[in-house]
Amino acid sequence: MKTNSKGVIAAIMVLMFLIGVPTDLRAQQQQQAPSVLQTIPFRFQPYITMQEMYDSNIFLTSTNRTADWITTVTPGIRIGQQDAFTGILLDVNGGYNWYANNSDLDYWSALGNLDARYSPNRYWNFRVREYIIRSEDPQERQYGGLYDQRYSSLDQTRSIYLRNVVTPSIEYRFARDSSLGVAYANNYYNNENPGIEDSMSNAVNPTLTYWFNVRNGITLDYRYEKIDYDGDSDDLTNSDIRGRYTHRFDPATSVFADYVYQIRDYDDPSVDYVTHAPSVGIQHAFSRALSGLLQVGYYYADPDVGDSRDGLTVNTNLSLRGERTTYTIFGVGGYREEFQTADNFGFIEYYRGGVTVSHRLLQRLTLNLGADAEWDKYISEEEAWLYTASLGMTYQILRWMNITAGVAYSENDSNIESNDYYDWKGFVALTLTYGEGPRPAPASATGSGSTR
Secondary structure, eight states: OHHHHHHHHHHHHHHHHHTTOOSSHHHHHHHSOOOTGGGSSOEEEEEEEEEEEEESOTTOOSSSOOOEEEEEEEEEEEEEEEOSSEEEEEEEEEEEEEESSOGGGOEEEEEEEEEEEEOSSSSEEEEEEEEEEEEOOSSOBOTTOGGGOBOSOOOTTOOOEEEEEEEEEEEEEOSSSOEEEEEEEEEEEEESOTTSOOEEEEEEEEEEEEESSSSEEEEEEEEEEEEEESSSSOOEEEEEEEEEEEEEEETTEEEEEEEEEEEEEESTTSOOEEEEEEEEEEEEESSSSEEEEEEEEEEEEEESSSOOEEEEEEEEEEEEEOSSEEEEEEEEEEEEEEOSSSSOOEEEEEEEEEEEEEEEOSSSEEEEEEEEEEEEEETTOOEEEEEEEEEEEEEEEETTEEEEEEEEEEEEEESSGGGOEEEEEEEEEEEEEOSOOOOSSOOOSSSOOOOO
16 A cells, blocks of 8 residues: 555655656747746746665664655756856755554654845845755765765664755945955754754854965955754854965965864853864865865864874865866864764864765766775774765756666774764756756856955
C-alpha cells in the first residue's frame, strides 16, 4: 500500500510539471508568440527533480549499520531579473522524501536562496540575502563555508532541522574602490529533536574599505553577535575585529597582511576566551584561466581557565578554468567555531585539503570528481580524520532534460572508537527544466556591493 501511494504522489507531481512542457520545446517557442512572462524583464524557470538514492549507513553508526533506499521528488523554481538599478535571483525548491524500509523517517524537505539588490545611483547599494534549509541530513553543509565545508556536528537520529539566515546590508561607495557598509544577520536554527538545543543569533557588521591610491588599501571590519539558546547552554556574545592592508603590484598580483582579534564572552559559568590570528598572503593571476592564493599565519587562543591553544593557519588554492576542464586544489586550516549546530562544539582545531575536477567529456556529458581529507581536534580532546570522495556525471538528454548519477564515500576515523563510521552512497536523478535560466547573481552597477 505504501509503494502504491508513493507512486501516485510522485506521478501527480510530475504530471503537474509536465502540463506546461511541450514535446519539442525549441520548435514551439519559435512558433508561438511571446507569453506575458516573456515580455517583462523577469525570467522564470520551473524545474522538477526525481532522485533515487542508496545509503549504506543512514544513521552514520559504527555498528549495526542501517541501509535504505530514499526516493525524492523535488519541484522548484528559479526567478531572476537584472538591470542597472535592481537585481534579484531566487532559487527555491521543496519536495518529499520516502524511505523504502524506514517510513517513520519520511519528510518534506526545502532549500532556498535569495539574493536581491537595489542601486538607486552609483553611490548607494541596498542588498538582501536569505538562505533557508529544511533537512534531516546527519551532517549539515556549513552556510558560507569554504569548499563545501560541512559542520562537524553529527545528528545520528536524523531529526528534522530548519535553518534560516537573513542578511540585509547597506553600502555607500564614496570612491571607485572605497566604501562604507553595514550588514545585519539573523540566524535561526530549530531542531525537532528535543535533546538538541534551538538557537537564534543577531549580528551587526560594519565594514570600511579605503584605498589611498591604486596600489594601497585597507579594510577595517567589526562584527558584534549575540547568540541565545533555548536550552541549558550559556548564551554567548561574540566580538570580531579584523584589519587588512593590501598592496597591489599590478592588476594580477597583490600581497596583504591580516590581523584578527576575537572575543568569546559566555554567560557564567562557561569559560570565555580570546583569539589572536595574524597572517600574510599573496594572490596572483598567472593568466585569465589560472589563479592562486597563499595565506599563512598563526593563531593563539587564550581561555580564562585552562590551557591555551595555538597553531598554524593556512588558506591556499590553485584554480584552473579551461575550455573543457576546471581544477581546484585547496588547503585550509587553523581553527573554526560551531555555535548553532546539533552539538555546538565551539572551538575546533582543523586542517583540510582536497581537489575538485569538472571535465566536459562530450558536448552533453560532464564528469565531476572530488576528494578531501580533514583532521579535527575538539575541546574534549577527541581527534578524528574525516575522508570523503565522490564521482559523478551529468548528461543532457534534451535541452530541457538531464540525468545525473554518482557515488560517494565518507569515513570518520576517531580516537573514540564508538564515533567511527563509514558510508557509501549511490544515486541517479532526472531533472526536467522549462524555460531559460536566470543570469548569474545580481551585482551593483558600480561593483559587488557586498558586505561580509
